[in-house]
Amino acid sequence: MSWGSLGYAAFFFALYLAAHMIARATVPEADPALLPMAGLLTAIGLTEIYRLGPTDAFKQGLWIVIGVALFAATLIGLRRDYRILESYKYLFGLGAIVLLFLPSIPGLGTTVNGARLWVSIGGFTFQPGEIAKIFLIIFLAGYLRGKREVLAQGRLKDLGPLLVIWGACMLVLVETNDLGSALLYFGIFLAMVYIATGRVAYVLSGVGLFAVGGFGAYEKIPHVHERVVIWLQPWTTKPVYCPLNGLPALRQDCQSYQLVKSLYSIGNGGFTGTGLGNGTFSTTTGTPLIPFVNTDFIYSALAQELGLIGASAMLLVFMVFVARGMKIAIQADDGFSKLLAAGLTFGFALQTFIIVGGVLRLIPLTGITLPFVSYGGSSVVTNFVLLAGLLLVSNRANARS
């Protein structure tokens, strides 16, 4: 224990209190459990990031401050009526597309770990796809509310927008080399169409289209192909071709090194874990065992230090958060609010599923952040804005009943 870590704790607690006060003042009727859950997840995440590297924790702390500031700004700016956003739905849709393609612009985009998702301006890196997620949800909530009756009839020509968005998702996938984001955007889209129209046929045809697109990507894009291979067979008993250096090597020492080390990390935790700060994350010589452990693999770090029981507790918090978000969507009484709350909640849930499922080798691993917990500025900021949106919808729904 050091004064530094206590300083973080005190500062974070003060920040949480400030967020709580602002929420009480602007949305007094909102669901009281969401902010504490977000606070808990952020605190666990920050603690683990501090334990893995105090320098990153300082940066993450700064991002949390920005996140809380935007949280407050969203609540204060939209406290009267957030439904004004509906009038700007096409602007949000356009904004989402622009943000999604921003990393593809030469000179602006940065490729990290094979995926082209980051934008770098003056040494300051962020992931525009995260903010695009919120924009997309606002656009879909506004658009589907107007078009739900037409879409529910299910004529072929009304499938146009579905195909356009499917195409856009696949373009993003090809451009950014990232299956996770494409799955996330398309999943959000399908869920919101289903909520608006109540027709399973859309979900089935959407899943079919995604399967076709995914298979195409698996065949044509080496990066995606590799992820599937790693997922299905992370271990080999004989040396195979290693694309990293072109030499034969066991796959666990080459492509799937990160995933395999992360699985060992989870296994090392056992039932109650090693305890916070007691886990093993570097070799005796000091080299880190799992590359990118504090972003995509924070779940395996936490699973080691908190064990099965602690990791389950964290997943339970995510589950309760999602349950309360869906309850807000049920309580809301106009279509836009319902779709907005359901979309935000579903996006949150799907993102958690994609990364935890990927780390646990349930689905192919794709780099995406664990909401509130992972190290990553854009993610933390976006999730605080998402939380503000849910609180606004909840406040309105509860104030009316």
Add this chain to the structure above:
Amino acid sequence: MIASAQVETTLLVLKLAFLVLLYVFIWRIVRSAARDLRLPQESMVLSPQQVAAYLPQPTARELARLVVAASPAIAAGTSFAIGTASVFIGRSANNDIVIASDEYASGRHARFEPRRDGVYVEDIGSTNGTFVNGTQVTRAHRLAPGDVVRAGETDLRFEA
């Protein structure tokens, strides 16, 4: 050696305490969420009040009735019987008198309670209040025949 064993015990206790704390947090939230869900229960098992409805009721008599005088939600002239159980009025579906489209009424607005000495009306935390003959009721108020009870924009005439 003794010191290091003590440190390890302390760490173990702290570790377990943290896990317990996590679950206490979740339990508290789930419990508060469950409280919200308890009222509109869809279960095949009858509650004691519901069972009472199936039993032969020697004393099942109508004490009084409420007749809708004016309402944006229910047609005027509709009448509701007050028997031996309390009658709730409000906008949500779990009320006995549902006035969903009355914008000024609350989810659970007021309760009509039969007591030994007559029927009482009581406001149960509504936003806009409950009125008897134009006067707001602050506690349980005994109704006299011909009284007009106002909840939201709905007027109910009490007839004994």
